[in-house]
Amino acid sequence: MGKGSITSADVARLANVSQSAVSRTYTPGASVSKSTKERVLAAAEELGYRPNALARAMISGQSKLIAVMFAYLENQFYPVLLEQMCRALQDKGYHPLLFMTETGKQDEVVRRLLDYQVQGLVLASATLSSDLATRCGELGIPVVLLNREIDDPVANCVASDNFTGGKLIAERFVQTGRKKIAYIAGDENSSTNRDREGGFLAGLSAHGMQLHARGCANYNHSEAARVATEMLGGDDLPDAIFVANDYMAFAVMDVVRSHYGLRVPEDIAIAGYDDVPEAAWAPYQLTTVRQSSEVMTENAVTLLTEQIDGKRVEARTIRLPAELIIRTSA
């Protein structure tokens, strides 16, 4: 940097104005006459000048940086979310600083992210610790949890109505005459799993039914395959399985068909959650609950920017309506 970079002072010299004038030219709403502005811009153009965002951030306290944390990107729901989040932030003039972090090493990561004076924090992947969100809240930087809810009053949450979503799947199973209904859970500690399972069980018991079998696969593809293999290994097979997300549901369907030669949905109905793009693909045609990543992103960014701009202080939780997408798998 040191050598080649052109500073506002350089531009000022060339344009025969003060450094302040240059600064004001690039500050919307500042007091500069049209003529000096033009001269500054011409000089800037000639030198290839661009204001140093870091210096600007220091003095204005506006880094325009937003930290975005994900635990993993394998589940296809998250890349989509990330892509949209990125574009939405860019459009509003913010810049996403991306962090990937498994549970456990979060403390270090959060410290480093705070070093960069980020103005907000977006947390995705259901498995991130939540007292971390609390800590940031204390420091006064707005936090949005995506696809996860906690009762902490400092964190904003955007999630789909997982309870209702689970219930919709239960009703679908019941209506299509399924009797032996199983559930394969995601991460037991996540709010998404808790709510989806809660809604699902509530839906079943509303019709006087209860779970036939249950397993847990931690939102992991290969674990889901293993759990499904076990679940179908006995002789009292389920005739329907609700899998806590699409990504695991794909693994389950693969086991059901390839390993056990069973048909979906004739022998077993399968349902997932998320409606990732792959759920609509021919081999799966997965019945699922849609979580619109566009809508989630939009809401998250709004919550964040409102707090940054000081338009609102208290955190909010937005629960988006669950929409059942019926395809052939159930």
Place this chain on the structure above:
Amino acid sequence: MGKGSITSADVARLANVSQSAVSRTYTPGASVSKSTKERVLAAAEELGYRPNALARAMISGQSKLIAVMFAYLENQFYPVLLEQMCRALQDKGYHPLLFMTETGKQDEVVRRLLDYQVQGLVLASATLSSDLATRCGELGIPVVLLNREIDDPVANCVASDNFTGGKLIAERFVQTGRKKIAYIAGDENSSTNRDREGGFLAGLSAHGMQLHARGCANYNHSEAARVATEMLGGDDLPDAIFVANDYMAFAVMDVVRSHYGLRVPEDIAIAGYDDVPEAAWAPYQLTTVRQSSEVMTENAVTLLTEQIDGKRVEARTIRLPAELIIRTSA
């Protein structure tokens, strides 16, 4: 920021030392005695002090920021790459600033990214313009192109040996007795497509064969489905199709089986490129060419950091060996 933030001066006051001493405590290799270092760290701990990375970046010229640009994340190869890139950069003390950008709006994005004084630039997705890389090279910031090659002397490139990869697929088709061989291209302007297709054609003509049909789907899932539908609509069907990447190959397989009721590989062999995780899933079992995202990432980060640290000035191109992964689709 303004209010709550604790500065090195605050720590200095509490520890009864100068601000310099605090700074030196956090600068590896600086001259501080053990005793003052301890006092500083104690005071810092008490106040919850952390050095401001932005201020530090300004003066040292080391922002420790790396810009990472992707055009899209739908093709599952890219999220995997991104995740690994992120972790690798984090491990080396760098922080990825993520930008999503379609071709066309790149200029604006690049300008904004340069404002943040990034120390390096990673470009992924085969469809990014390449004179952009040139421009950054001129500004003296190292550039690495992932999964794309250009002949510009300022840009580092890391890609698999796409030519050989394409050739391997051709040989596989020939060896398994395929006669009417088709190709579905990705983006015509991308080096990946050029090389894969080139290698593929070379492989065919080495056995005195030539292409039976050709279409282009721009690395896009739905376009691939459309192109496949057209290609199989006539009465002189191909008996093998090489699709320029896995992501499109899935769409093609879906059309082949669901829309036309043909069997893979009995009626038509299908091959892809990338070996994304989904290629190993039961419904696809796709024969493909592996590009190891770990190895690509590793090489890219090394190239970048070497140039940043000034250990090397000239750019390099690394071509990773192509590995044929044979599954049941071909």
Place this chain on the structure above:
DNA sequence: AAGCGCGTTGCATACGAATGCAAAACGTGG
């Protein structure tokens, strides 16, 4: 005890842009 050298320390300044304040330029009306 004086002299030398090395490891520490603080002072002052720099990085590059934003901004409060006062001075200067401008424009208007009397």
Place this chain on the structure above:
DNA sequence: CCACGTTTTGCATTCGTATGCAACGCGCTT
């Protein structure tokens, strides 16, 4: 032509940290 109000402008300072330089202290030698 002057007085007054309204922009425009520049000066100086600020953000938080790093670093060259000079001063300092300590231990060791002669």
